[in-house]
Amino acid sequence: xxxKVQNIRIALDAMGGDYAPADxxxxxxxxxxxxxxxxxxxxxxxxxxxxxxxxxxxxxxICLVHAEEVVPEGxxxxxxxxxxxxxxxxxxxxxxxxxxADGFVSAGPTGSVVTAALQYLGMIDGIDRPVIGGAIFDKAxxxxxxxxxxxIDCKPYHLLTFAIIGHVFCRKFLGIxxxxxxxxxxxxxxxxxxxxxxxxxxxxxxxxxxxxGNIEGNQMMDGVAxxxxxxxxxxxxxxxxxxxxxLFKDVAATSGNKQGGGIIFGINGIVRKVQGSSRAQHVAxxxxxxxxxxxxxxxxxxxxxxxxxxxxxxx
Amino acid sequence: xxxKVQNIRIALDAMGGDYAPADxxxxxxxxxxxxxxxxxxxxxxxxxxxxxxxxxxxxxxICLVHAEEVVPEGxxxxxxxxxxxxxxxxxxxxxxxxxxADGFVSAGPTGSVVTAALQYLGMIDGIDRPVIGGAIFDKAxxxxxxxxxxxIDCKPYHLLTFAIIGHVFCRKFLGIxxxxxxxxxxxxxxxxxxxxxxxxxxxxxxxxxxxxGNIEGNQMMDGVAxxxxxxxxxxxxxxxxxxxxxLFKDVAATSGNKQGGGIIFGINGIVRKVQGSSRAQHVAxxxxxxxxxxxxxxxxxxxxxxxxxxxxxxx
Numbered sequence: 277x278x279x280k281v282q283n284i285r286i287a288l289d290a291m292g293g294d295y296a297p298a299d300x301x302x303x304x305x306x307x308x309x310x311x312x313x314x315x316x317x318x319x320x321x322x323x324x325x326x327x328x329x330x331x332x333x334x335x336x337x338i339c340l341v342h343a344e345e346v347v348p349e350g351x352x353x354x355x356x357x358x359x360x361x362x363x364x365x366x367x368x369x370x371x372x373x374x375x376x377a378d379g380f381v382s383a384g385p386t387g388s389v390v391t392a393a394l395q396y397l398g399m400i401d402g403i404d405r406p407v408i409g410g411a412i413f414d415k416a417x418x419x420x421x422x423x424x425x426x427x428i429d430c431k432p433y434h435l436l437t438f439a440i441i442g443h444v445f446c447r448k449f450l451g452i453x454x455x456x457x458x459x460x461x462x463x464x465x466x467x468x469x470x471x472x473x474x475x476x477x478x479x480x481x482x483x484x485x486x487x488x489g490n491i492e493g494n495q496m497m498d499g500v501a502x503x504x505x506x507x508x509x510x511x512x513x514x515x516x517x518x519x520x521x522x523l524f525k526d527v528a529a530t531s532g533n534k535q536g537g538g539i540i541f542g543i544n545g546i547v548r549k550v551q552g553s554s555r556a557q558h559v560a561x562x563x564x565x566x567x568x569x570x571x572x573x574x575x576x577x578x579x580x581x582x583x584x585x586x587x588x589x590x591x
Numbered sequence: 592x593x594x595k596v597q598n599i600r601i602a603l604d605a606m607g608g609d610y611a612p613a614d615x616x617x618x619x620x621x622x623x624x625x626x627x628x629x630x631x632x633x634x635x636x637x638x639x640x641x642x643x644x645x646x647x648x649x650x651x652x653i654c655l656v657h658a659e660e661v662v663p664e665g666x667x668x669x670x671x672x673x674x675x676x677x678x679x680x681x682x683x684x685x686x687x688x689x690x691x692a693d694g695f696v697s698a699g700p701t702g703s704v705v706t707a708a709l710q711y712l713g714m715i716d717g718i719d720r721p722v723i724g725g726a727i728f729d730k731a732x733x734x735x736x737x738x739x740x741x742x743i744d745c746k747p748y749h750l751l752t753f754a755i756i757g758h759v760f761c762r763k764f765l766g767i768x769x770x771x772x773x774x775x776x777x778x779x780x781x782x783x784x785x786x787x788x789x790x791x792x793x794x795x796x797x798x799x800x801x802x803x804g805n806i807e808g809n810q811m812m813d814g815v816a817x818x819x820x821x822x823x824x825x826x827x828x829x830x831x832x833x834x835x836x837x838l839f840k841d842v843a844a845t846s847g848n849k850q851g852g853g854i855i856f857g858i859n860g861i862v863r864k865v866q867g868s869s870r871a872q873h874v875a876x877x878x879x880x881x882x883x884x885x886x887x888x889x890x891x892x893x894x895x896x897x898x899x900x901x902x903x904x905x906x
Contacts, residue, residue, distance in 0.1 A: 426777065428777065428784070429785045462827040469824075471744050492827075492831050493829065493830065493834075494831040494834055494835035496832055496835070509785050510825050513807070513808035513825060515808065516808030517811055517832075518808075520808070520809035520810070
């Protein structure tokens with residue numbers, strides 16, 4: 277050991293997205309030029325090498341890792357993982373599992389990325405299903421919404437885990453020391469709501485998090501809460517609605533989630549989905565954001581907070 | 592009979608709202624000046640008469656109906672009906688029950704208005720709970736949302752009744768002959784959604800209504816559907832959210848529902864809640880809208896459609 281801090285290593289699916297492999301490889305080159313990062317470009321060697329040869333990568337820390345197969349758009353996600361164990365997505369996920377990479381980035385089909393992540397990395401203990409969220413309001417950059425994904429028919433405990441993920445997100449990515457946690461609801465009083473939110477209120481109240489109570493629809497963007505906790509059904513509707521009426525943030529948040537990208541939270545490892553339509557510049561930016569997420573120790577912090585909150589709930 | 596069409600008769604709670612009885616009485620005068628309407632001003636005779644004396648009502652069809660009590664703000668709704676059977680709200684509701692009035696308008700406490708309506712008029716067969724909705728988007732005047740109220744933890748059948756109410760609303764108030772019914776959901780495909788929407792989809796599909804399928808959050812304002820059907824939890828959040836970000840319609844829809852007013856649908860009679868902060872001009876406009884709702888035969892049309900759809904669902 278020379279005392280040099282080891283670079284963060286990212287397994288990058290070279291074959292995912294509308295402009296792969298060209299824009300993925302170019303994005304990798306742009307990201308590594310900024311230094312402090314090792315990128316493993318995962319994909320069929322012929323196709324990836326042809327793109328790499330367009331650049332002088334001799335001084336860049338980019339390695340090619342051969343993967344035989346490419347997951348096509350539209351395939352059933354479960355099938356893509358079961359039938360294609362040597363796809364670029366599956367291989368990149370296994371590199372994280374085997375500690376050959378610190379995180380995994382793909383612009384491939386979301387379902388296949390999530391399924392491979394579940395298969396090879398698994399969930400963090402205490403989180404049942406993958407969660408997506410982040411800052412989605414243009415006028416409230418310090419307010420994040422969890423879950424914006426597909427966690428529907430939630431149990432109260434799921435909403436508690438969304439709160440914990442949002443709490444760690446705000447601390448690690450937004451630099452908010454004691455994020456205010458709000459429960460999206462239809463009234464301010466603690467006994468308001470549906471069966472889900474009434475029970476979730478009790479859990480959040482005991483969580484030891486900085487729970488500020490119920491937040492109504494008209495308060496979502498006024499900064500009363502840093503974390504808006506909700507079932508993924510309503511999160512999904514709000515997320516898409518905001519996009520359609522120009523209420524989105526101009527710049528994606530640190531972990532980003534604009535137009536379907538973002539870290540897939542709850543997976544036992546940093547897995548970052550990039551929107552399929554991304555060009556090289558966005559791929560590069562995403563790689564650097566993912567590096568930051570790894571550098572902040574997000575996964576370990578989340579595990580610690582889950583453990584702490586679970587203890588408080590049980591006492 | 593002289594062949595003259597009988598005026599529509601409205602029982603108006605003279606004591607509800609922030610500016611009662613002054614602005615309520617003035618609103619009644621303004622509305623009756625436009626003709627074709629009989630108003631029964633319901634409230635303590637001294638207080639109401641003092642206001643009526645400010646106007647020359649000799650040529651106007653306004654009658655005073657004495658009610659001993661006034662329901663105060665903040666009272667428990669159930670208590671207000673049980674303990675105050677002679678309040679202006681209770682009396683106005685009973686006038687509709689007893690066919691002495693065709694509809695009932697109040698700017699009093701919403702809970703007490705709804706509870707009195709339930710107590711004295713009851714629900715229409717096939718509708719379990721009161722429903723609130725209407726056109727809420729500024730850029731989509733021909734799109735109504737049901738339920739925007741407090742129907743939470745809905746069963747699939749409830750969503751079907753919202754669709755039917757929305758269908759009749761569009762036909763009677765917006766002049767849309769064959770309204771497009773959309774189910775607010777998190778994906779376009781028919782098997783997408785939570786337990787509620789998946790089952791509701793099946794019912795809507797068999798309803799014989801002009802069901803256009805699932806509508807995602809980004810499509811709510813683009814006119815794909817005239818009726819957006821959703822659980823009242825999400826309807827409430829969207830309604831309040833739109834209000835907070837300036838997406839509301841400038842002019843309230845025919846039956847209005849801006850800032851908490853609107854017809855309470857599902858009650859077996861036309862019951863119109865007026866926002867508590869309304870001034871005379873808004874009271875007058877609301878009375879005239881209520882007259883139109885009665886004139887269109889909304890309640891009978893709704894009963895007919897409920898009956899038709901129920902038959903189709905069962906076959």
